[in-house]
Amino acid sequence: IVDAHTGEVFAYEALMRPQLPALSSPLDVLTLARSQSKLYQIEYLTLFKSLETFASFGERTGDAKLFVNSIPNQVLTQKDFERFQREFAPYLHRIVIELTESEKHNETFTAQKQVYLEQWGSCFALDDFGTGYNGEAMLLSVVPGFIKIDMSIVRGIDADPDRQSICKNLVSYSRQRGIKVIAEGVETLAERQTRIDCQVDYLQGYYLGKPEEEPIDIPAERKEEIQKANRP
Numbered sequence: 001i002v003d004a005h006t007g008e009v010f011a012y013e014a015l016m017r018p019q020l021p022a023l024s025s026p027l028d029v030l031t032l033a034r035s036q037s038k039l040y041q042i043e044y045l046t047l048f049k050s051l052e053t054f055a056s057f058g059e060r061t062g063d064a065k066l067f068v069n070s071i072p073n074q075v076l077t078q079k080d081f082e083r084f085q086r087e088f089a090p091y092l093h094r095i096v097i098e099l100t101e102s103e104k105h106n107e108t109f110t111a112q113k114q115v116y117l118e119q120w121g122s123c124f125a126l127d128d129f130g131t132g133y134n135g136e137a138m139l140l141s142v143v144p145g146f147i148k149i150d151m152s153i154v155r156g157i158d159a160d161p162d163r164q165s166i167c168k169n170l171v172s173y174s175r176q177r178g179i180k181v182i183a184e185g186v187e188t189l190a191e192r193q194t195r196i197d198c199q200v201d202y203l204q205g206y207y208l209g210k211p212e213e214e215p216i217d218i219p220a221e222r223k224e225e226i227q228k229a230n231r232p
Contacts, residue, residue: 001013001065001067001182001202001203001204002202002203002204002208002218002226003201003202003226004183004195004196004200004201004202004203004226004230005226005230006223006226006227006230007218007222007223007224007225007226007227008223009062009064009215009217009218010064010065010202011064011065011066011067011096011202012054012061012064012065012066012067012215013066013067013068013098013204014046014049014050014053014054014066014067014068014069015211016029016046016069017211029042030042030071039071039073039074040074042071042074043070043071043074043075043076044076044080046068046069046070047068047070047076047084048084048087050066050068051066051068051084051087051088051091051095052087054066054091055088055090055091057214057215060214060215061215063094064094064215065094065095065096066091066094066095066096067096067098067125068095068096068097068098069098069100069127070097070098070099070100070113071100072099072100072105072106072109072110072138073105073106073109074106074109075106075109075112075113081116085116085120092120092121092122093120093121093122094122095117095120095122096122096123096124096125096145096146097113097117097122097123097124097125098124098125098126098127098148099124099125099126099127099138099142099144100127100128105138105141107141110124110141110142114142122145123144123145123146124142124143124144124145124146125144125145125146125147125148125182126138126139126142126144126146126147126148127148128148128150128184129147129148129149129150129153129170143177143179144179145179145180146179146180146181146182146202147170147174147179147180147181147182148182148183148184148204149167149170149181149182149183149184149200150184150185151184151185151205152185153166153167154167154183154184154185154191154195155185155187155191156191157191157194157195157198158188158190158191158193158194159190164194164197164198167183167195167198167200168198168199171198171199171200180201180202181200181201181202182200182201182202182203182204183195183198183200183202183203183204183205184204184205185204185205186203186204186205186206186207186208187205187206187207188207189207189225191205191207192205192207192208192225192226192229193229196226196229196230203226207222208222209222
């Protein structure tokens with residue numbers, strides 16, 4: 001996740017990648033877990049494994065934040081949360097919990113997560129905004145630190161005035177509430193430039209870097225492009 005003004009890495013996102021041929025995507029994993037009433041185990045593994053991996057890189061991540069997906073209708077038990085806090089205390093202020101749109105929102109569980117995030121000095125991000133169950137209802141019930149505009153809204157935005165208008169309106173609304181906007185799915189130079197023109201705060205997508213097993217910087221030419229795009 002890259003700063004749309006400087007081109008510097010602001011954060012990394014932890015991504016699930018299934019290793020079995022029968023499970024081709026994270027959605028397949030969630031579907032299987034849901035059918036077996038094991039979404040809690042997915043929530044547990046996601047949080048613990050993400051932070052375990054992030055911590056293993058030490059100073060290589062600098063002061064970058066870590067975005068970790070959380071299932072809206074699942075929450076760790078108090079015992080598991082306390083263990084999580086003990087094991088990853090030095091990193092808690094750098095965690096941003098992304099609430100996914102793949103499951104229905106549970107206000108009680110979200111409130112419990114909010115308490116922990118406030119203790120850690122961290123916040124929520126609304127993932128894939130504009131799709132799924134939650135959307136605007138979640139935005140009204142939760143005050144996130146970040147909104148991630150789904151790629152389905154901004155794909156081809158450089159050639160679509162309607163998409164540009166939606167993006168600009170969302171940025172304007174978010175600014176009034178002190179929320180930072182992340183544009184997902186940046187795959188071309190034109191898309192990157194249009195999203196900068198829409199004044200989003202951060203960019204994410206294959207044009208800037210594909211998923212890697214270790215944290216790396218974005219290519220120098222991409223960083224230079226972003227910096228030039230912001231000069232008067």
